[in-house]
Amino acid sequence: MNSPDVDRVGEARKRLQSAARSPHQDDLVIRLVELVSPRVEDDALEFHREFCVINGLGEGARRELANTIDALRVGDPNVGLSGIVEDRGRRVPLHAARRESEAPGTALIPTRPLASGASHRTAEAVQLAEVINTIDSAVMLSGAELRGADAAAQDIRDAVPAPSLSTALALPELEDAQRTIAALDEVSPPAEIVEHIERVLQVVESNPDRISLTAKKSQAEGARAQVLPGDSRDTAMLADLAIAEADGAIAEFDMDPQSDASLLAASLDLLNIEATPASAPAMAHKVLGECAELAEIRRKAQETLDAGGSPHSAGSQQQRDQLERIEMQRAHIQRRLRSQQQLLAVAREQWAIIGIGELDLRTHLDLTERATRPLPILIEEPLADLPMRLSAAIMSMLLRHSNTTQVVCVSDQADLHAWCDRVGERAGWVAASGWFAEATN
DSSP states (O other): OOOHHHHHHHHHHHHHHHHHTOTTTTOOOEEEEEEOOSSTTSOOEEOOSSEEEEESBOHHHHHHHHHHHHHHHHTOTTSSOOEEEEETTEEEEGGGSOOOOSOTTOOSSOOOOOOOSGGGGSHHHHHHHHHHHHHHHHHHHHHHHHHHHHHHHHHHHHOOOOOOGGGGGGHHHHHHHHHHHHHHHHHSOOHHHHHHHHHHHHHHHTOHHHHHHHHHHHHHHHHHHTOOTTSOHHHHHHHHHHHHHHHHHHHHHHTSTTSHHHHHHHHHHTTTOOOOTTTHHHHHHHHHHHHHHHHHHHHHHHHHHHTSOHHHHHHHHHHHHHHHHHHHHHHHHHHHHHHHHHHHHHHHHHHHHHHTOSOOHHHHHHHTTOOSSOOOEEEESTTTTSOGGGHHHHHHHHHHHTTTSOEEEEOOOTHHHHHHHHHGGGOEEEEOOGGGBGGGO
8 A cells, every 4th residue: 555655756756747748738829827916815817828808907917917917028037026937838937937038028929921912802801901901090189189189188287277466476396397207207207117117237346256256356456456556557557357247247137138227238139229148237336226216306395385375285186186087098008009009900910821821820920930938918908099990800810819929908898708708618708806906996
């Protein structure tokens, strides 16, 4: 009779053998399996591995889902929610998935021109062309709405409330403070990106191996500082050489493609700042220092406004409330615009497939030299702002795309539930609950 330990070993071997025979081992796609709620007592949000439609997701949860997929794309474990992904048939923590060089929101594949030929005269091709043109118009409309929101925010910043007689003497100073804040709001980088760069920099500088290399450089610089003018030239040259070697060791450590410094360089790229992994830490310190200076200037300008008298202060508070509402609206438009851009990229990709003949999606991806490890794409309200007559074509297009990329849709449209039921196992309907639901956000 086997002992309990032997039985456990046998069960473990069976599980390993079962995992080794996983039918998804050759799946190149990294797929979301579940996201963990920030509240311990809640259930995790589970995903369909190919096509998932999530219903009832709250506004805060929508933002965090978008942040999580963006963080998966740039390999940042400090942003978004924690969870599980499927990688070649194995389930691993979300933060363990490979890093991707693409920035959030980049196109699915390089855009190809619309080809011409007999294959494009089919009914499916004609409808797909209409889908492309319609989504393209929606993208332009959302872009115009985004510019309108920016203009409205600028109008509010430019509007200076009429001061009372008690504040007339301070009017020039108040106007200067108002202009300063408006200018800073225009040039200051997004706070979430600055916070992200600060977190990644802390990770870089807290690495024990890098700390050891930095300590060696500090020792070499200390030795160089002790070289006296009367010492031999060789002594100074050896001290300089030791500093150069220490610098080179740190640069070599940072230039590793898997290093945290590489992630920091990618983070700086979000602000359109070019930096190599070796120069990224120094550049990040410079950026954070400049942001801190701008924040201090803005704080002092705001104090000036707040001290300018009750009528003026009340006007400033009203402006801040209006700006906050516009910023929330702007964030919503930005997410909708990204979803429309993703839809447009999918449609153009499938048009390109039609143009090159009877090839399946996987073959087409190989021919276009696309990245071999597709990541999930997120589309909020895929049928919003589009004609109802194209709904079936759009959902079929996304379903075909889910063969090679996990598609995650967020929608409160009840008709999609019936659509998922008709599709069967290829799609899944998920109702948000707990923290993820609207009532808790």
